[in-house]
Amino acid sequence: KRLEEAKATPAAEPANTDDEHSTRALFSDEWPKAEKALVQTQKVQRQMLDAVRHNNMIDLTLVHEVSAGLADSIARNQDVLLCLNRIAEQSDSLLQHSISCAVYMAAFARHLNMPTHKVQSLITAALLHDIGKALNPDYLQAEDYMAIPASLNALQKTANLAGEISLWISQHCAHLDGSGSPKISAGQIEKGSRMLAIVNNYEKLTSPQHSKLGPLAASRLLLERTPHKLDVELLQLFIKCIGIYPPGSVVKLTSGKLALVLENSAKKPLLPKVKVFYHSVHQHHLPARILDLSRQQEEQIDSCVDLKKYGLDVRNYI
Template identity: 80%
Template sequence: MAYQEVNISDLQPGSYVVQVLQQSGDIVVKHAGWVRTRQAIEILRKKGVKVVLIDPEKAITTAPATPPAEPIAPAEDFAPRVLFADEWPRAEKTLLQTQRVQRQMLDAVRSDNHIDLTLVHEVSAGLAESISRNQDVLLCLNRIAEQSDSLLQHSISCAVYMAAFARYLNLPSHKVQSLITAALLHDIGKAISPDYLQMADHLAIPASLNALQKTAKLAGEVSLWISQHCAHLDGSGVPKIAARQIEKGSRMLAIVNAYEKLTASLAPKLGPLAASRQLLERTPHQLDAELLQLFIKCIGIYPPGSVVKLSSGKLALVLENNAKKPLLPKVKVFYHSVHQHHIPPKILDLSRQQEEQIDSCVDLKKFGLDVKNYI
């Protein structure tokens, strides 16, 4: 059953709220959760919540006699990290749903039809939820996914990176959702003509904004971030505006967009480490230095899904970041590049041993291997 938009005045006890769609103020609320009593709904109303997105399938039909009267709380208060293996099937389902919806969005623009924002909200919420449970899983899945449609792949990858980035910055849930939406839609105008795919990004912004103008209930900040994501802090980008005029969301989108273009799985130009170094060279004149440093910390020096060569010559798939020791993530070894043969797969936490270190990132295709066979 599809998610439903509900005004706060129509919200019923027992509803499962996926996200807050409209609210006044800057209130941090949980990305998902049940509202069990009318008192809880009233608290949300007093905090400025106006419209929410609910999942009818998760509704509680019979509320307990004396449930706690509390509002939706910040996710980090009670959301422990889900194990990598447990999150994998859920993240895989979320990514497949996002791919289906994004195809529909691109097809709608190609046919000059309206974009169904309800579907966009639904997949944005799904991405945010998966990231909150264990961001490494979705980052890994997205990196190894390959689509023949480069525009589709780029927009989804940007959305996944943005979901992780926004949550890492501990932004309010409604802001996280809007940023994911902006990442999904920032190049939507390129679907109008394949010529746009060969042009500089800023040339397609008017087409993207024109397509979004036909869409009802799109937050104005989403269009603003999209319109500014090719601006540079020194005023040399497009539009030519001063740094103080460039919104934080626009700066984040610029970083995510640039990083994905350098590391895209369809035709990677640079490995993750080299891409990060190149982007750092663009600070502080073009990109926000502080935000870029935080983004790199968020996704890792060797993002999940990357393939690395260890000091022994063994190849390994990066599974999980290590926030305290970013050069020593958890990996899965599977092949020996020197002896050119497969080895028994083994999970290795590089931070818990001294024998192996990462030597470099590698393109597995150069060895005639497909990373999907080693998940």
């Protein structure tokens, strides 16, 4: 029921009400720009992690620049960066998690029509929220809240970072019912902290490298954590923003064909534009073709799938 609310209720309607195609860049045009923004973010994030490990200063100017680059790409066509990020393969799990959270945050904050400076600050918070985990490998296996003091201390020492970004990071493991860490009331938890909690939890549940959950199952699980842990209205808006089947997801159609989700429709979230490439029943490749599920009646999405189950690599089908 709550997932239906995320698709249909007024509370879950996108705050950004521009026509979804009126000013949006073409997928193919935005691809190289989004790829450049993502590669630059990966480069800077590696530098930040290395700086923290060696107790060197972080260049926040570079962090703000890549945050702006992600925000700009999302503004032109968010589906491209979401797709690129989902299919990215990184051996460094901390690097990948931070960047994925930043990409989701960029889309989320823009969806809420937040001011440009606020969008960039939220992206920066997403990039930095787990920075303290670079200091000790044990943090990677521990509960998130255990690394928060290390993250805040590292940011204070290496970047002299304070203000709202530090506050959001400090609160992102707090729960609305007063549990979590720190144990504060719902009224004390900042909106940015609530948003960071959502993208952090969603990324951990859907990371292709570390989770068996598909986007649909993850959304349902997170909705079960409302309203006691997560903000239900913000979570519904987040799901509406990135889609029931986010770009970069692989789905099985009712015919048994496999397809890569490319672009979502705000008006028809269950019927995205996909790229068909393989038949799961007959186990053979198909001539790649783009199919807009909202413009036909023969095919619908049956389920999300893990392409590795078929011995296939999604990056070969872009």
